[in-house]
Amino acid sequence: MRGFARAVLLLFALAGLALLGSSVGGLRPFWESGAAPRQSGGTPPLEPLDPGAGRAPAAPPAAEEEREVEVRAPRDPRGAWSELNEEAIAALERGELELAVELFRRCRGAVPEEPVFTANLAEALARLARARHARPEERAEAIEELAEAVALAPERTELASLLERWRREAETEAEFWTDETAHFLLSYDGARTELLKTGYVEVTRLLEEVHDELGLAFNHYPVGHGDPKIRVVLYRREEFAAVTGIGHWAGGVYDGVVRIPLGDFSRERRALERALRHELVHAFVRSMGGAEVPAWLNEGVAQWHEGPPGSRALAVQAARARLAESGLLPLEELGQSFATWNDEDRIARAYAQSLALVDHLVRWYGEHVVLALLAGCGEGTSAEETFRLRTARGLEDVVAELREDL
Ligand SMILES: [Zn+2]
Secondary structure: OHHHHHHHHHHHHHHHHHHHHHHHHHOOOHHHOOOOOOOOOOOOOEEEOOHHHOOOOOOOOOOHHHOOOOOOOOOOOOOHHHHHHHHHHHHHHHOOHHHHHHHHHHHHHHOOOOHHHHHHHHHHHHHHHHHHHOOHHHHHHHHHHHHHHHHHOOOOHHHHHHHHHHHHHHHHOOOEEEEEOOOEEEEEEOOOHHHHHHHHHHHHHHHHHHHHHHHHHHOOOOOEOOEOOEEEEEEOHHHHHHHHOOOOOEEEEEOOOEEEEOOOHHHOHHHHHHHHHHHHHHHHHHHHHHHHOOHHHHHHHHHHHHOOOOOHHHHHHHHHHHHHHHOOOOHHHHOOOOOOOOOHHHHHHHHHHHHHHHHHHHHHHOHHHHHHHHHHHHOOOOHHHHHHHHHOOOHHHHHHHHHHHO
16 A cells, blocks of 8 residues: 555655656755754854964864754645655654654655755755754764765765864774763763772862752753753864864864864873863853854953952953053954954954953853843853843943943
8 A cells, every 4th residue: 555655645646746857846945944943053162272373274164064054844835746745844843853854854855866865865864963963962863964965966065074084083092982971972982090099089080079069050951841951072282183174273162062283191180170170160051052152251250260269369360451551352253263363363352351351241241141041142142132121231332341441
């Protein structure tokens, strides 16, 4: 029966496509649609070991690679397979990725020459692969699915480079050991005896301490409620460069995973602690505010929490002194990640201004306002809008106040 039904459907589909003729384009391919949706990955925060040192990035991180492509319903729903295509799009939008892949696969199986079906299958596979890749035990399947997406859509170079990065990562981490704690999965090369024997105790204890501290500060706990534990990976410097594509100048990166380059553990404890604290803040900010948190807010909050007790006042003082000399940048330039800029002096100014702004907000408006800005971003309200609702002032007013106050 099923075979008969399929044959009939196929006939309908072919008839539908024949009727559509040149208007097959009515099955609008998603790559012609508008900008990427809100849940796109954005540029992950990354930072120089010492922003003041102003070493420039060697290459931008994998921003484009994480971007989802918007999918829309076909304009013209004629034809059985285009109806199934619509069903698949609906499944994709509901987040039922495996079902979407299955349905797109059937569309493409029936009409392999229809480019929209091929492209939609590639997008669904890419989304399924990204979702799987977040779970360490499913990374091998994720790589296979992404490879299939790349084969279907070779023109999407961002998928090809993501695949290359995932393969490099899998190769680098093949021999890595993972320690699991209440909130973290900590991975590192098992051949690094200083970490395997004793170092991991120190690092996992620190991670759990910082987790509790940030949980209280943000009144938000990113792990649990179905959200996975936070992955933290410690790399040798050359491994870090290979996996992230970021030069040895970087102190760490958060791209859904906290990735930290580490040379000699016993000699780099303090820098490691600072980098872990900083990147964990980015993990909390991502969980609370999503991908649309402005870079100045994200980096400001990360620097606010990165230092050991007592170091914050000194860091704020240094940032303000720098800005008093260099002047302030317009806020609109600090919305997108500035860690990928090439102008070393501007990078340092941007980090300094981010910290000084967050410090000013905390002192004059209260820490709860900063938290409200983050939470608002998570609910789709911009930081500017939340700030206006709360204070009847704009964020540019805050920049002007800071300028006066320096
Ligand atoms: Zn950062």
